[in-house]
Amino acid sequence: MTTPAVELKGITKRFGAVVAVDSIDLEIADGEFFAMLGPSGCGKTTTLRMVAGLDFPTEGSLKIFGDEVGTLPPNKRPVNTVFQNYALFPHMTVLQNVAFGLKMQGVDKSAAASQAREMIELVQLGGLEDRKSSQMSGGQQQRVALARALVNHPKVLLLDEPLGALDLKLRQEMQGELKRLQRELGISFVFVTHDQEEALTMSDRIAVMHEGQLLQVGSPEEIYEHPVNRFVADFIGQTNLLEGTIEDSATVCLANGVRVKATSSYSTGAKVALSLRPERAHLSMRGDGASDGSSIDGVIERMTYLGNARVYSVRLDWMEVEVREENRPGAALYEPGTEISIHWDPGAVWVVADS
Amino acid sequence: MSSTAVEPRGWFKALLHVNGWLVYIFFYAPIILLVVFSFSASRNVGVWGGFTFEWYGEFWDSQATRDSLWNSVQIAVLSTLISVVLGTMAALALERFTFRGHRVFDALLYLPIIIPDVTMAVMLLLFFAQFFDVINAVFGTDLRKGFSSIVLSHIAFNISFVSVVVRARIAGMESRLEEAAMDLYATRWQAFRYVTVPQILPGILGGGLLAMTLSLDDVVITQFVTGPGWTTLPVYVFGLIRKGVTPLINAVSVVMLLGSVTLVALSILADRARSVGDT
Ligand SMILES: Nc1ncnc2c1ncn2[C@@H]1O[C@H](COP(=O)(O)OP(=O)(O)OP(=O)(O)O)[C@@H](O)[C@H]1O
Ligand SMILES: [Mg+2]
DSSP states (O other): OOOEEEEEEEEEEEEEEEEEEEEEEEEETTTOOEEEOSSSSHHHHHHHHHHHHHOSEEEEEETTTTTOOOTGGGGSSSSEEEEETBBTTTBBBHHHHHHHHHTTTTTHHHHHHHHHHHHHHHHHTTTTTBBGGSOOOOHHHHHHHHHHHTTTOSSSSEESSSSTTOOOHHHHHHHHHHHHHHHHOOOOOEEEEEHHHHHHHOOOEEEEEEEEEEEEEEEEHHHSSSSSSSHHHHHHOOOOEEEEEEEEEEEETTTSSSSEEHHHHHOOTEEEEEEEEEGGGGEEEETTOOOOOSEEEEEEEEEOOSSSSEEEEOOSSSOOOEEEEEEEEOOOOOOOOOOEEEEEEEETTTEEOOO | OOOHHSSSHHHHHHHHHHHHHHHHHHHHHHHHHHHHTTTTTOOOSSSSSOBBOHHHHHHEEEEEEHHHHHHHHHHHHHHHHHHHHHHHHHHHHHHOOOOTTTTHHHHHHHHHHOOOOOHHHHHHHHHHHHHHHHHHHHHHHOOOSSSEEEEHHHHHHHHHHHHHHHHHHHSSOOHHHHHHHHTTOOOOHHHIIIHHHHHHHHHHHHHHHHHHHHHHHHOOOHHHOOOOOOOOHHHHHHHHHHHHOOHHHHHHHHHHHHHHHHHHHHHHHHHHHHHHHHH
């Protein structure tokens, strides 16, 4: 096995009584596009800052390409950071910003300038070298921040919500560009975001964090299809979580007593939730579908028109769920109050621990 | 017509105009009078006796005025340099670090700005009287009131003013910039040298000019803590007035006025350089 680019073992960070990061184990492979995903305050930035050397772990071991870097200062680590609000130096031009890292490493002036120009070209800012960094648009500043980090040929690039401040269109454009740069350079990007869609579309692997803990690490598909618990299922994409208890390895008894088929490895009697994604459920008039362990009865509460789809809110005996029907020609319409049943393909549901 | 609704009415507008002019006359008439009469040939202040440069000549010829001017400049420059260094360090410590006694230190730093000059002067006088004796007894030095006590006193009040001005500037600067510099292979010192200093330089300059103005202007504290043979220009002028106002005082005051105006103009320029740097 090759050495991981970044390796965290039992990393904990406390700020006084606050546990910002709680005993995390994580390996990030070389050349990987790795996303750290989680709600605000879950410890993403803190984790990234520890890798950069801007914060030191309270406990645990942190290695970069096999070398222990625990308390090494940031200037001694082969990583660079693109900061949340870019943190460009306002008193310097674009060129000076980009050449700063090289200058600090003692690269001679003309070599530093020519490498910086090359990098500015690569992020498509050619011609703007002499602008003050504060005279640039958000998207341009973003590119300067990228160039300023990449010009140093870091072994790992750390990005803290780099697209957070951009509008939707620019954001999508930059997503593509980041992927392109990462492929061309072949280094690992560790990308912090709280936007699950961004994480899903861009990354090779995703780590989901919550309250300082690492809940799950896996490919976008694994995380979306097989979330380990209620929180991950709910945070990644949208889902309905129907509480129930395990009856046997192939059956879950829902809160209203309906039995549905769902394979899982939880022990009998365990409290679980059945994750049913809105787009995987379908509606039919009651009595149409056979009660085969893959359906449940409900009443239409209201409908939201989305253009390409309709989202129905359906009242069950004890909760409300959402069902998304694609807006195909001839798709059936259900009025509020209609008694329907929701059904799904066996295997479309996933059992998660209810905690 | 909504635009006229917020405009003052005719008579009210006229009143505002008059008020504006009165304020300006109140401010500037004494200054103009001072400047005009500093060129008056008459010995009696306030009586125009024809145009002359005589008083400026006398100012320059008088050993006492020249000495006190030179004293003032030396004291101002030295106390400014030292208080800029110490004030900037205090500002950095308070803005960038948390340590035991942070809040106490913070509050104490403002004290010299709040304390009345006379109180400060008496305190310092008492301090020097005790302190210099002890130092001299212990180290066998020959510290006495005069240059060193004045410089120390000016540093004592200027540190506060410098650190207040510099702090405002540091507070406006993202600490992230220093982190970014260190992430880009700068050592702590390089981050300070290439990122922090250029960012807070306008604050340091502004604080320095303020300190210099305050030092050149001070009468009360200087008069208390000075020793034999050490007179600053403002203290000297104050002494002259007690003997009777002569046109010489007018000339000296005009010179001091010019000095102050120059410093203020410089600090405005420094301020402008800062805002240009920001946008
Ligand atoms: N310097 C600090 N001092 C005290 N507490 C801190 C400090 N930095 C972070 N924390 C706390 O640690 C926790 C994790 O913060 P962190 O900035 O890592 O969250 P995040 O996941 O990046 O959130 P966001 O998405 O809002 O940026 C939060 O509860 C935060 O209040
Ligand atoms: Mg963050």
